[in-house]
Amino acid sequence: MDADPFVVAGRAFSSRLLVGTGKFASHALMREAVLASGTEIVTVALRRVDLDRLGEGDIVDFVPPGVALLPNTSGAVDAAEAVRLARLGRAGTGSDLVKLEVTPDPRTLAPDPVETLYAAERLVADGFTVLPYCSADPVLCHRLEEAGCATVMPLGAWIGSNRGLRTRDAIEAIVAQAGVPVVVDAGLGVPSDAAEAMEIGADAVLVNTAIAVARDPVAMAQAFALATRAGRLGYLAGRGTVRAATEAAASSPLTGFLDRVPGPVPTGAAGAL
Amino acid sequence: MSTPKGRFAHELERLDLAALSATAQRATDGEVTAVLHRLRADGDRLDLHDLAVLLSPAATRRLEELAQAAQAVTVQRFGRAVRLFAPLYVSNSCLSTCTYCGFAKGLPIARRTLSVDEVQAEARLLSGRGFRHLLLVAGEHRVEVSQDYLLAVVERLRSFVPSLSVETQTWSDDTYARLVAAGLEGVVHYQETYDRARYAQVHAAGWKRDYDRRLSACELAAVAGVRRLGVGALLGLAEDWRADVLAVAAHAAFLVRRFWRTEVTVALPRIKPSASGYRPAVPVGDAEYVQALAALRLYEPEAGIVLSTREPAPLRDGLVRIAVTHMSAGSSTEPGGYSHPGAAQEQFAVSDERSPADVAAMLAAAGYEPVWKDAFPLHAAAQ
Numbered sequence: 145m146d147a148d149p150f151v152v153a154g155r156a157f158s159s160r161l162l163v164g165t166g167k168f169a170s171h172a173l174m175r176e177a178v179l180a181s182g183t184e185i186v187t188v189a190l191r192r193v194d195l196d197r198l199g200e201g202d203i204v205d206f207v208p209p210g211v212a213l214l215p216n217t218s219g220a221v222d223a224a225e226a227v228r229l230a231r232l233g234r235a236g237t238g239s240d241l242v243k244l245e246v247t248p249d250p251r252t253l254a255p256d257p258v259e260t261l262y263a264a265e266r267l268v269a270d271g272f273t274v275l276p277y278c279s280a281d282p283v284l285c286h287r288l289e290e291a292g293c294a295t296v297m298p299l300g301a302w303i304g305s306n307r308g309l310r311t312r313d314a315i316e317a318i319v320a321q322a323g324v325p326v327v328v329d330a331g332l333g334v335p336s337d338a339a340e341a342m343e344i345g346a347d348a349v350l351v352n353t354a355i356a357v358a359r360d361p362v363a364m365a366q367a368f369a370l371a372t373r374a375g376r377l378g379y380l381a382g383r384g385t386v387r388a389a390t391e392a393a394a395s396s397p398l399t400g401f402l403d404r405v406p407g408p409v410p411t412g413a414a415g416a417l
Numbered sequence: 418m419s420t421p422k423g424r425f426a427h428e429l430e431r432l433d434l435a436a437l438s439a440t441a442q443r444a445t446d447g448e449v450t451a452v453l454h455r456l457r458a459d460g461d462r463l464d465l466h467d468l469a470v471l472l473s474p475a476a477t478r479r480l481e482e483l484a485q486a487a488q489a490v491t492v493q494r495f496g497r498a499v500r501l502f503a504p505l506y507v508s509n510s511c512l513s514t515c516t517y518c519g520f521a522k523g524l525p526i527a528r529r530t531l532s533v534d535e536v537q538a539e540a541r542l543l544s545g546r547g548f549r550h551l552l553l554v555a556g557e558h559r560v561e562v563s564q565d566y567l568l569a570v571v572e573r574l575r576s577f578v579p580s581l582s583v584e585t586q587t588w589s590d591d592t593y594a595r596l597v598a599a600g601l602e603g604v605v606h607y608q609e610t611y612d613r614a615r616y617a618q619v620h621a622a623g624w625k626r627d628y629d630r631r632l633s634a635c636e637l638a639a640v641a642g643v644r645r646l647g648v649g650a651l652l653g654l655a656e657d658w659r660a661d662v663l664a665v666a667a668h669a670a671f672l673v674r675r676f677w678r679t680e681v682t683v684a685l686p687r688i689k690p691s692a693s694g695y696r697p698a699v700p701v702g703d704a705e706y707v708q709a710l711a712a713l714r715l716y717e718p719e720a721g722i723v724l725s726t727r728e729p730a731p732l733r734d735g736l737v738r739i740a741v742t743h744m745s746a747g748s749s750t751e752p753g754g755y756s757h758p759g760a761a762q763e764q765f766a767v768s769d770e771r772s773p774a775d776v777a778a779m780l781a782a783a784g785y786e787p788v789w790k791d792a793f794p795l796h797a798a799a800q
Contacts, residue, residue: 167496169784191579194549194790219793221644221678229793250680251673251719304494357492 153273153294157184161372164352171206181365187214187243190233216243223263244276253303257284268292277329280311285318295324301331304353308337319345335371342375423633425671434660437469441659444473463716471712472659484739487711490718498786500743502550503543506752507531511556513623519691519764520556526762529752530561533569540574542755546773549790550580557586564592575600580792587634593641600796604638605647610655611664639676646681653688653697662709666716682721689727689765714740726767746776
């Protein structure tokens, strides 16, 4: 057994890289990239799944055996839709796992914090294991954890933007407080972004666009796997303290003259006057 | 009686399209370089002035660069995937007289409005060919294709077609709201041309003659909760196609800004031969057509760009690699044409006659995943 497993709702995984399945040039290429990434959890948009075509080349058919399928509610614009979609997904896939996404703004695909919380409460009550995609907001993450979510999945940057860990400060605060795994989802653009998220204590990362739209998605999947692992090891190893940039500067520009004053300076002299 | 101006009509009035169009005519190579540089270096969003520069003859000479920039933006946003849909013509009856259209009132053609059962049969056939997104298309006949008719069609199809859109006459806000409640996802209303004078010339009679009724319809639909809106212009109608492309872009940008929950798609169909006998005064060349779509992509990176089978196969195959994200395939433009081809008059002649499977195979060969299903039933009863 892995000495450092990633545990979600009682299930242990060796890999801390989760992979999305959208935007690939073909399902076959997606499968190759998933295999190369070593991931054990892939997320699939329920709106892309065609239950009438399962077994006939549907996207789900290309998820390699042994890899956990994490259906997501992408496309839902409010809590009611997300709940309905999650139930449709459970009926079709038999899985209680759901990655909750409520994104009413088609431009940024930013998660709606209010509707996400509502949906999380209802899905947890309905027996789902809920992994919510959410804003990088420490209070919202508290609330989602209190609602019974299995993880929190704050965004690094807008979905598909490849802009990297733009929410680093917030992620640090979320990691410091969280009682459930923190999975940095969305926006990670290059492997070093994944390493950075892992180094600051994220429990896992989820990557899709950066792999899918790379010139060589399979190689990029491997690179993200290595970076995620490296970042995790770096976090576990415990980094040394960071010296402020000014600390290394020579002496003290304002009080250095004291070293050049001849003779002893009597203490309490001022009081004696 | 004409409809009062909608919000975008007022915005369009304040826009100096003539000046923008002049920029589009006169921009220099240096200006094109500057816009392309800002795109590459800073990932800047473009304004309408920048778009005008990219529509210029100077930019036509830089088409390859423009196409490469557009491709990068398209792949980043939409991935290597193209969504497929089919138009389902439910009626060619029409009470409007549009001089360019094969369905125009008064044309001596075989008219037909499908029964709801017949629409269902067509939809089943298309579903069997793989489609999960259907666009219901009709002429403008508010008696034969009424609100109740469309509601009945949506209610009938929603259990097996997860994504339904309509391209019909414009409706009241109340009708849009009812259609949304029944499970309708998208509404398409192309303005055809944004040039009021030209619009009046080619829309001789009928409800469609009312420019502002048509222009404000997307706003009503958005307020009613339609989640995908399609806007566009029919290139070849107005002499100054660049002005129409600029107006479409402004319209899309307005809708995106004003109705933040709504996804906007854009299309620039070119006029095709039809029973109307209409010939475009100023045809838009292929290179300029590609340029227009690439420039639109760069101006509005998040907007889906839709391409129909009006365009020939080689052009469509090229455009999916540059800007297009949604394509129809294997289309028939006559009502009932999938089950019984040739029984009624088509709206226009399609150019790309490949089957849906062949178009999907082309996409796969080009390195794109053909996406058939990208929606879930919006109505609870449809599960």
